Amino acid sequence: MxxxxxxxxxxxxxxxxxxxxxxxxxxxxxxxxxxxxxxxxxxxxxxxxxxxxxxxxxxxxxxxxxxxxxxxxxxxxxxxxxxxxxxxxxxxxxxxxxxxxxxxxxxxxxxxxxxxxxxxxxxxxxxxxxxxQNQITLYTAGTYTVKRQIEWNYISFVAISADIYGLTLNGFKYPLKNCHIRLGSTLCISNELISDVGTFSFRDGILLMIRSRD
Known part of the structure; x- marks a missing residue:
């Protein structure tokens, strides 16, 4: 690599x-x-x-x-x-x-x-x-796995396109299923993994995943 x-x-x-x-x-x-x-x-x-x-x-x-x-x-x-x-x-x-x-x-x-x-x-x-304090990664539509890391205890998802369609979060403290997120929404700020491995997926749009710590 x-x-x-x-x-x-x-x-x-x-x-x-x-x-x-x-x-x-x-x-x-x-x-x-x-x-x-x-x-x-x-x-x-x-x-x-x-x-x-x-x-x-x-x-x-x-x-x-x-x-x-x-x-x-x-x-x-x-x-x-x-x-x-x-x-x-x-x-x-x-x-x-x-x-x-x-x-x-x-x-x-x-x-x-x-x-x-x-x-x-x-x-x-x-x-x-x-x-x-932060790690920022951009994702396009698809299905992704994310591992729990002690050093990054918060995970947020922020729309960077006008709309995110079908956002689904599994293994998170605040799960979502097939949710529509608009640009400017704060719905997905400060989530946390409750499983060792979680997944997130969406069918259209571009979003940022931000891992943060206090």
């Missing part, structure tokens, strides 16, 4: 413990200030993207000594640094893409990053946004 981990430059206090996701097979990609975070965690920096406007000139020079193939982007462009880096990751066709440092701070960046998950509908790569 090939994994690429992107680290964007969101607030440090929201960042997950990156070392937990490290293995020799993971390719680590820094995005702007996220490149500095990787160095702070003593993790390898295989690639870096960004206009690097969020780090000092001294820090940028240090980065250049760590990674000669620095993908320096213009400050004025039609995509964010994170989207450009994610597009590159998708082109590598990994099995899994993790995005860290994509939450907190500016709401426009947060919402933009969450909507980048829509790219997973046109690739075989599974894409997750992870921070210290």
């Amino acid at each position: 090939t994994t690429i981990a992107l680290v964007a430059g969101g607030p440090r206090e929201n960042l997950a413990n990156l070392t937990k996701y490290h293995s020799e097979d993971v390719i680590w990609v820094g995005i702007d200030r996220g490149s500095r975070y990787l160095l702070d965690f003593n993790l390898p920096l295989h690639y870096a993207f960004g206009d690097f406007d969020s780090i000092s000139a001294k820090e940028l020079e240090n980065l250049k000594t760590k990674i000669p193939d620095l993908n320096t982007l213009p400050s004025e462009k039609d995509k964010t640094d994170t989207e450009i880096a994610l597009d590159w990751c998708i082109s590598q066709k990994p099995d899994q893409i993790f995005i860290f440092g994509a939450t907190g701070g500016r709401l426009d960046h947060l919402l933009g990053n969450i909507h980048l998950l829509i790219k997973s509908t046109s690739t075989q790569s599974k894409i997750d946004i992870i921070d210290q």
